[in-house]
Amino acid sequence: MAVLSVLRAAAALVVRRSPHKLQHLAGNNLLRAFPIASKVAVRLGSNGKQMFAIKSSQYYDRRFLHLLRFYILLTGIPMAALITFVNIFIGEAELAEIPEDYVPEHWEYFKHPITRWISKYVYDPPEKSYEKMMALISIETEKVDLRQKHLEVRRLMRERGDGAWYQYETLDKNLIDNSQKTNPDY
Amino acid sequence: QKNKFYYYHQHFRRVPDITDCQFGDYLCYYEAEMQWRRDYKVDQEIIGILQERLRACQQREGNSYVQNCAKELEQFKLGAKGYQSRYGDLGAYGSARRCLMKQKHRMIEERVKAVSEA
Numbered sequence: 001m002a003v004l005s006v007l008r009a010a011a012a013l014v015v016r017r018s019p020h021k022l023q024h025l026a027g028n029n030l031l032r033a034f035p036i037a038s039k040v041a042v043r044l045g046s047n048g049k050q051m052f053a054i055k056s057s058q059y060y061d062r063r064f065l066h067l068l069r070f071y072i073l074l075t076g077i078p079m080a081a082l083i084t085f086v087n088i089f090i091g092e093a094e095l096a097e098i099p100e101d102y103v104p105e106h107w108e109y110f111k112h113p114i115t116r117w118i119s120k121y122v123y124d125p126p127e128k129s130y131e132k133m134m135a136l137i138s139i140e141t142e143k144v145d146l147r148q149k150h151l152e153v154r155r156l157m158r159e160r161g162d163g164a165w166y167q168y169e170t171l172d173k174n175l176i177d178n179s180q181k182t183n184p185d186y
Numbered sequence: 187q188k189n190k191f192y193y194y195h196q197h198f199r200r201v202p203d204i205t206d207c208q209f210g211d212y213l214c215y216y217e218a219e220m221q222w223r224r225d226y227k228v229d230q231e232i233i234g235i236l237q238e239r240l241r242a243c244q245q246r247e248g249n250s251y252v253q254n255c256a257k258e259l260e261q262f263k264l265g266a267k268g269y270q271s272r273y274g275d276l277g278a279y280g281s282a283r284r285c286l287m288k289q290k291h292r293m294i295e296e297r298v299k300a301v302s303e304a
Binding site: 093094095096097098104108109110111116130133134137138140141 | 216
């Protein structure tokens, strides 16, 4: 502040010493309308007491906003430029009837060129995901069928006893000693 | 613009409905479900178009829209009533099966009402 006031005093002195030099320097026509510095009533308002305004620090807030703006615009500006150029120079597709004997590709059902590009190079065709889902469902259906059959087979084999399962090994009946059964217990 | 390119409306083949599927034929269920979802989307678009027409009509007519827009209003009311009775309160997890159950309940109520009126 002190430096500023010194500078200001020096500037005032220079202008006061050569009031008309400015006008001669810059050509008479342009600066004739400028008032002479020493004759104008200037109100600098420097008779108030100098105050130190106690505020909280704005360093962190300003830094945050600066960084936010920077990182958003880092990809925002190229994206905005790209989208503008695509909209202006490439333009959207036109609606047309499907020609005879022509099967359009899966990306030819979209209007905007960027959606078409994404559908062509990034996404799978919707037919593919449909078929994948159908394959999963068919596998699960087969599993359900087989499990049901398994349970039914178990039930029948146990009930009828003439199947391959539920066969248990027992002793040979020739090994049983029947001699004690010939005598009664009394 | 030098290179013109076109976009088309996709035509889907009609597959058997949920009511035409055998019990436990999950593949048939899936195809019917997908068809029902496509029809749901188409119906939503239809309702949107009716709304747009009504809105445009009201904007055009200004303060005399009550009597001049009667036709658009009738169309929209009809469409909205049908939409509400078919897809109305299915919720976010609406499916073809739930829609069928809703139709069943509707028919039961109609039958009960017809019996009670007769």
